[in-house]
Amino acid sequence: MSGHLNAHRFITLEGPEGAGKSTLVPKLATWLESAGHHVVQTREPGATALGREVRRLLLNGGDIAAETELFLFLADRSHHVKTVILPALADGKIVLCDRYVDSTVVYQSVARGLDPVEIDRLNQFATGGLLPGLTLLLDLKAEIGLARETKGDRLDREPLDFHRAVAAGYRVLAERFPSRFEIVDAEQDPNAVFSAAKDKITTFLGLRA
Numbered sequence: 001m002s003g004h005l006n007a008h009r010f011i012t013l014e015g016p017e018g019a020g021k022s023t024l025v026p027k028l029a030t031w032l033e034s035a036g037h038h039v040v041q042t043r044e045p046g047a048t049a050l051g052r053e054v055r056r057l058l059l060n061g062g063d064i065a066a067e068t069e070l071f072l073f074l075a076d077r078s079h080h081v082k083t084v085i086l087p088a089l090a091d092g093k094i095v096l097c098d099r100y101v102d103s104t105v106v107y108q109s110v111a112r113g114l115d116p117v118e119i120d121r122l123n124q125f126a127t128g129g130l131l132p133g134l135t136l137l138l139d140l141k142a143e144i145g146l147a148r149e150t151k152g153d154r155l156d157r158e159p160l161d162f163h164r165a166v167a168a169g170y171r172v173l174a175e176r177f178p179s180r181f182e183i184v185d186a187e188q189d190p191n192a193v194f195s196a197a198k199d200k201i202t203t204f205l206g207l208r209a
């Protein structure tokens, strides 16, 4: 994905199921706010009213063709970028987003097998080329993540091989885009994960440690 916009206050968190993103994001937001930043915490799918409808279809619905699933994630994303992320960045806020374009590359292409070139093109179309400046990959073995995961939604119920492909796919992406990705070992205890994530963000934002 070359030629994209790259936002210096836009941070995404990525990782397999059970990596701990949803507990980490609020902790990071509180920490950044206490340092005087304005922060927007958000997620995909489902951060907007439209997105919550899409999320319901995606996670609780029955069988969905892989292409249909792709377009639902992209529909959520394009609306989210236009109505939440871009306005927040324009206001000078830091945006912390739980999942973004890399989830689509890994879940819909690497794990589901859709054409990666097409997915890059569609991601670019849906986002207008907006890429995060920093992506924290919470890396852990699929088995460990699944053992922690309790939701059991439509994607959680995929077989272990699917989740292994997700975990491996993320590592490949992190190697391909080393200037944007930072890997955090998510098999550590939550405090160690929080502390490692803070270090990466501090460096990225040029904050004092």
Ligand code: TYD
Pocket: 016, 017, 018, 021, 022, 044, 045, 059, 073, 098, 099, 100, 101, 103, 104, 105, 107, 108, 151, 153, 155, 156
């Ligand atoms: P969610 O409950 O938010 O999962 P998590 O807590 O693991 O982030 O559900 C989102 C699910 O949707 C998750 O299984 C990953 C998947 N997903 C995709 O397959 N493609 C995408 O583009 C996005 C954003 C999420």
